[in-house]
Amino acid sequence: MRRILRDLKILILTNLWLVPVIAGLVGALFYFVAPPPPMHARMATGAEGGGYHAFAERLQAELALQGFSLELVPSAGSADNLSKLGSGEVELALVQSGQELTLSDEARDKLSGLGVMYREPLWLFLGNKVKFERLADLLKLRLAIGSPGSGTQAVTAALFAANQIDQPQYPESWQQLGGSRAADALIDGKLDAAFFVGPAENALIQRLAAEPKVHLVSLRRTEAYLARLPYLSQLQVGEGMLNMAHNTPDHKIVTLGPVATLVAGKEFHPSLTPLILEAAKTVLKNGSLLDPAGSYPAKPPLSLNTLSEADYYYDKGLPILQRYLPFRIASLADRYIILAIPLLVLLFPLFKAIGPIYQWRIRARIYRWYKHLREIDQQLYKGQLDSDIGAEIERLEKLEDELARVEVPLSYSNELYELHMHLRYMIERLIAYKRRTTTAAKVG
Template sequence: MRRILRDLKILILANLWIVPVLAALVGALFYFVAPPPPMHARMATGAPGGGYHAFAERLRDELALQGFELELVPSQGSRDNLAKLGQGAVELALVQSGQELTLDDEQRDRLSGLGVMYREPLWLFTGADVKFERLADLRELRLAIGSQDSGTQAVTAALLAANRIEAADYPERWQQIGGSRAADALTAGELDAAFFVGPAENALIQRLATEPGLRLVSLRRTEAYLARLPYLSRLEVGEGMLDMAQNTPDQDIVTLGPVATLVAGESFHPSLTPLILEAARTVLKNGSLLDPAGSYPARPPLSLRTLDEAEYYYDKGLPILQRYLPFRIASLADRYIILAIPLLVLLFPLFKAIGPIYQWRIRARIYRWYKHLREIDQQLYKGSLNGDIGAEIARLEKLEDELARVEVPLSYSSELYELHMHLRYMIERLHAVQRRRAIAAAQ
């Protein structure tokens, strides 16, 4: 064991040169590696109490379990969310599909779609006695079309425009209000009908569904609308789906609606994509009244650029390391593994050179003694060895003593012993020369 430890010590000492080389390579790795993704982001959520805000709160709580902080930033709706993304005020926002089409190509290219989170039905509630067949019937009604610049108004305006109806033509009967304000006016009888956009579970929608004086009506000609407005989707709502006690709706109906899309701005770190989408999948795993379990998140609309990380997630799921490790550790490992590959490529020839260099270093300990022996041998051969031979013998005997303290691995001992023999041989030769000179001097 002592011999093994000594050989190991010699091996380490003979290759100390590799320490600064490795330090330089590892230092370069840490210098050039991209910094880890931030564990904080801001998300525009719409008004408190709305569907967007409720979803964002659940997403925030789920991300907090991974140590990620999602800061919720209230807004006035989808258009305001797009504006905040463009200004860099937030990294994420929920946006109603179709709203991105209001941007020019340059503005839209700066955004990325992470995925569709859920469908947002358009609900048209009317008074119980109001007669409604088609959107054209709304011309004679007191109607709430959604607050200005809201997602509700954007959808209703698109549907009305498809019928060549402009809200501006009915300023006395149609009002630009939405949310709780429109709901209060409708239940108080100040309006005949009102449009709302939001999930079936939304508190406001549930409130309206329980009002006995209101009726949820069906939209007809949905295929014609979808052909003109492809960012909308068709939704079938079964009888009693919203409220079974009040039987709302009182028959199977069909409606339309956009989808809530999670959109990222330029300041969003792409490496956060799988973390955000997996948290959203957990939040949405049980589905909703209208969305089957496991349906969302889904690929974003084609009108938005999709991040490569999102494409990978939808094709293959979470990156391998993130399936088994916390996000922070997995993302660091991913980044260092990628940069470690070229490091290993550099280290392979480096370690391959250790053997020959080690062999050269050990033999150099032995062979450096031969230089002096060779010089003496040549002088003896040429007869040019002058001076005090006794001093030369003393010098070689001193070298012999030093050589006895040289440590080499066991595998190189034969070469060391050969040097001992050659050194002793040279000393004996010098003694012979010394004796001959002494005899010659005595004669």
């Protein structure tokens, strides 16, 4: 056991040169590796109490379980959300599909779609005494078209434009109202009709669905709208789907609606994509009244750029390490593994050189003695030791004592013993040579 430990000690001491080399390479690894993604982001959510804000609160709670802080920033709606993304005020925002088309190509290229979170139906509620067939019938009514800059106003404006009714043609009876203000005015009889955009579970939509003074109507010619406004989708709402107790709607209806898209700005760290999307998937796993379970998140609209991390998530799911490890640990491991590969490529030839270098170093401890033996042998051949032969013999005997203290691994002992033999052989030669020269001197 002692010999094994001694051999191991020799091996370590022989290859100490590897320590600064490996330390330098590992230092370079930590220097060049990309910093971990931030565990904080800001998200524009629309008005408090709206559908966007409700979804953002659920997403915030889910991300908190992973140690990620999502700061919610209220806004005036989709248009305001896009503005906040463009200015860098927030990294994430929910945006109504179609709103991105209002941006310039340059501004849109700075945004990335992470995915569709859910569908946003357009609801048209009317007073019970109001009759409705098509959108043109609304021109003579007191109508709420959504608050300025809201997603509701953006959708209604697109529908009216498809009917060649542009904003300058809007009658004075139309009001730019939305949310609870429009709902209150409709229920109080101050409005004849009002548009709303939001999920079926939204508190405002549920309030109107339970209100006996208003009723929900179906939109006609939906195929014609879809052909002109491809960012919208058609939704069928079955009888009683919104409220079974009040049987709202009282018959099957068809409506249109955009989709709520989660959009990232230029300040968003792409590595956070799988974390955000997986949290959204958990939030949306049970579906909704209109969206089947497991339908969302889905790939974003083609009008937006898509991050490669989002494409990977939709095609293959979470990155392998994030399936088994917390996000923070998996993210760090991903970065170090990428740079560890070239590090291992560099280390492989270094470790491969350990054997030959170790062999050379051990043999060097033995072979350096042969240099002196060679010099003596040459001096004997040239006859240059006559005056100093006794001192040389004494020197070799001291070297023999020193050689006895030289440690080498067991596998190299045979070479050490051969050196002992050669050293003794040279001493015997010198002694014999001294005797001959002494005898020759006496005879002479």
